Each structure stands twice: as C-alpha cells, then as structure tokens.
Amino acid sequence: MHEVGKSFGAVRAVDRLSLRLAQGQTVALLGPNGAGKSTAISMMLGLRTPDTGTVRVLGGTPDRAVRAGRVGAMPQTGRLVGGVKVRELVGFAHRAHAAVARGPMPSLDELMDLARISDLGGRRADALSGGQAQRVRFALAMAGAPDLVVLDEPTAALDIESRHELWAAIRACAGRGATVLFSTHYLEEADAEADRIVVVDRGRVVADGTSEEIKRRVPGRTVSIDASALRRDPADLPGVLSSETDGRRLRLHTTDADATVLALATAGAVRDLEVTGASLEQAFLTLTHTDPIKTDNTQADHIQADHIQAGPTQAEEAVR
C-alpha cells in the first residue's frame, strides 16, 4: 500500500498510509477501534477503492489477486448463512478455489482438519458457537492455500479457549509459508503471534517494528507528580515517552520508572510522587497520541488540548 487515503464524508479513515508486507511474514496491524485498520484491510482486499494512493497485492490489483484465488480473507464482521451444512459451505469455497488453483491444493478433509472443524462437517453453519463459526470462516479464508491471508480482528469476541484454537490453526497456515496479516487491538496477541507489528492510529502508521522494538517505545509505568513541582520539559527526562497534565497532576509515561524517578529527585520534583503500572490503554495512548509529523498543520486538530506533546526526537522516531 502506498500513500493510501480513504475518507467517509468528513471522516478521514485512512490517511496516506504506506505499508509493504514481506513474503512469509506474520504481521499484526495493531490499533485502537476506529484507527482505520478495517478500512485499510478492505482496500487491500479490493472491497473498497482508495480515494488516493495505490494498493498492489502479489504484483497486481487486489481484485486480480482475489480472483486468482491467491488471497484468503476473513472479514471482521459477518455471520455464516443459514440452510447449509459446514461441509457443504467449506466444500463450495474449496471447489471455487480448485477451479482457479495453479498449484497443489489441500484436500477438503485436510482443510477441515487444518481449521479444526472436522467434527463440525454435518452441523448447520448458522447453528455454531462463536468460536466454531470463526474457525469455519477461517477455513473459508484458507480454502485455496492462499499466498496471503488477511484476518480482520480474528479473535474479537472469542473466549480464551476459542482464541487458542484459532491461533493454533492460523500458526499452522503461517507455517506453510503464507504471508499472514491480522488486525487486533490486543497488544499481547500481536506480541505473541506476529513477526512484525504495525501500529496504526487515525489512519496512519505510527510505529512499525518487531515486538521488542515496539515494546521499547511503550511505557511500562506511569510516574505522576504535582504539576507545579517540575520546572523543565518533562520530555527531557530519561525514559519518558509522553506526558500529560490532569488538573494539578503531571503524569509521565515511562519505559524506565527508576531512571525517571531518579531524575525527578535530582530536579527536586518529587512532591506527591506516585508510580503506577501503565495499562494497555495507556500504552496505546503513548503510541497513538504521538503525532508523527509535527510540521503537518492538518494534523493539529488531532492533538488534544490537554495533551503535552512528546519531544521532537521521539515524535520523529515514530516515522519510519
């Protein structure tokens, strides 16, 4: 995807987003709700046309890749249709792919086995539990042994056990050399399953790297002090990724609480000091509220009034 943009009315869902996937990688598209993940994915699949920029999938248009059976996709929403048994439904997708297949395809039994739905073949597709239905939808995505698998929040609304089952199936398919792109808003999931994590916010890539690289940028702790105590720019403090003031409290999101506290002590700004573990939400806020391009005036309205910007070095680092 190169400089891809998409707006719905006044809402800019995807804003000049560029993303290049290497073959065989498992990539997580991580971001809060409304970050533009689904819109980006729908353009990658040719379901929506971008307003600006270009999308190329496996050397051609998304439509062509889908028609050639080289892409498997599991949209975020969607239930299975009624009046049809699981094996009939998956068998249909399998035949659709077999008609255009260029290489060897797994048999229907192998496919059902891979998706862990062998025992569901005779069940009506619209009478399955959430986890079962999701595995059937995964089987539909995997029916043609695709080169690229795109999963839009595959585990949303699943219980832990179903989540594990689905991931076992996804790992099995990644193990066969497919490129897997999945979106999620669970940091742990991206951490555990992806080779690379792309953090998206307000339609743009705000961070991109391995799990380790991302984690270094995500604060582990929040140090809060009385706002009037600190007389220097909080962004200069060691470990601090971002900060915010809430009334009289100044909150510093830091990757290294010890160093931050020591620096505060040196500066004599430890009045009412408090150290808390950062929640995932805070971690997200750090990454996603960091404006990647400070010189871009159109972004100004995205910055909340009460939010103090992180230092320029760090903001620039977010652009890669």
Add this chain to the structure above:
Amino acid sequence: MMLVHYVRLEMLRLLRDPGYLLMTLVSPLTMYLVFTNLDLGGGTSSDAAVYSMVGMAGFGAIGAVMTNGVSIAEDKPLGWIRQLRLLPLGPSQVVVGRAVCAMVAALPPILAVCLAGGLVDGVSLSPGRWIAVILLLWAGISPLAVLGVGFGYLLTAQKAQMAGLAFYMGLSLLGGLWFPIRLMPSWVADIARVTPVNRYGELSWKVAGGHAPTLVGVGVLAAWAAAFTVFSVIAYRRAAQTV
C-alpha cells in the same frame, strides 16, 4: 463449472427453507383449484381451466422468483455477498447464479399447477402445446427473475418482501393472471397490457389457444427485461459498495 456449484449451493439453501415450499406451491395450487371451480375464466369451462392454469402457474412462478429476491436481501446483513466477493468468483457469476436459482425455483410451481390442470381439471393439450406452454411459462419469467434479484440487492429483506408482494399479488391481479383483463374496465385493461406480467401470461395463453405469441407482446416483455437488467446491475453495484 463454478456457476453450477454456486447455483447448487444456493438451491440447497432455498430448498431447506420451510417457508419456500408454502409460498411457491401451496397458494397457486389452492387458488388454481378454487378458481377453476368458480369459473372465473369465463367462456367454456375447458377454456377457463386452461386460462387459469396458465395464470396460476405464472402466479406461482412470480412468487418463487420474488422469494429468491427476499433471500438475497436476507443474506446481505450476514456478510454473505462480501464473503462471495472474497472467493475467486466473478461478480457476474454471482448475479447470474442468483438469477438461475430464481429460474430453477420457478419450475416446481409451474409444473405443479400444470400437472393439476392435466390430472384434476382435465385440461387436454397436444404434447407439443404442453411443452410449448410450460417452456414459455418458464422462459418468460426470466425478466421478473432478474427484477427479483435486483430487489434483493437493492432493498432490505423487509422492503424486498413488500416489493415482491406488490408484484406477486398486485401485478398478478392487474396483469390478468387471476381473471382475464377483458373483464376489467377498459382503462384498467389498457394499463394491464403494458405490464410485464400480462405479456408474460399472454405468451402461454396464445400458444395454448393455438396462436403464436404476438410481436407486440414479446416486444413489451423484452423492453421490461432490458430495464430490469439495468436495474439489477445498478442494484448489485450499490450492494457491493456497501459490503
């Protein structure tokens, strides 16, 4: 052939719908038997039986193709249309597949009513005419099958049901499938003659009576077919954009 697989899957779904059989078979059959015994067709009773047989077979066929439209509309919120777009299937295959389903679904009511006409009411036609009547009843429903598909893609299930019902009941009545338009006030009959439903029935009425279908009739039906095709293509494009 992928189209065949797709049609088979959709037919399987349609046939497993319990309301489907009721809608497409029970009402035209019942009405046919009642109508022929009330002698609403006018003229000799054997003419009336043929007239009503064709009318009610057509009525049943319209019901079947409109039900098919409703089932398309019901699939939309499930994400089925998007799911199909993500398979290596062309959009034209999907639309044509759904129209073929409608055509297949129209066969049982046509055959059932014709069978009832031959066996119960003693309608006797030469074998050639039987085949011609049934074939025209079947082929002639295609414009309305396309329209039903368009309703399905454009409308919500509830609205598709209402639109389908308007055609099923309203146009069947206006088009003269229930009783001949010559029994209607002349201005109503004039309107009836430009409806696709009247011209659809006319094909088989003519052939059953030993005449060739009129050029005007075929022309009117063809014009509707063209309009309905444009409508359905637009409807599908709109549906595909909002998936």
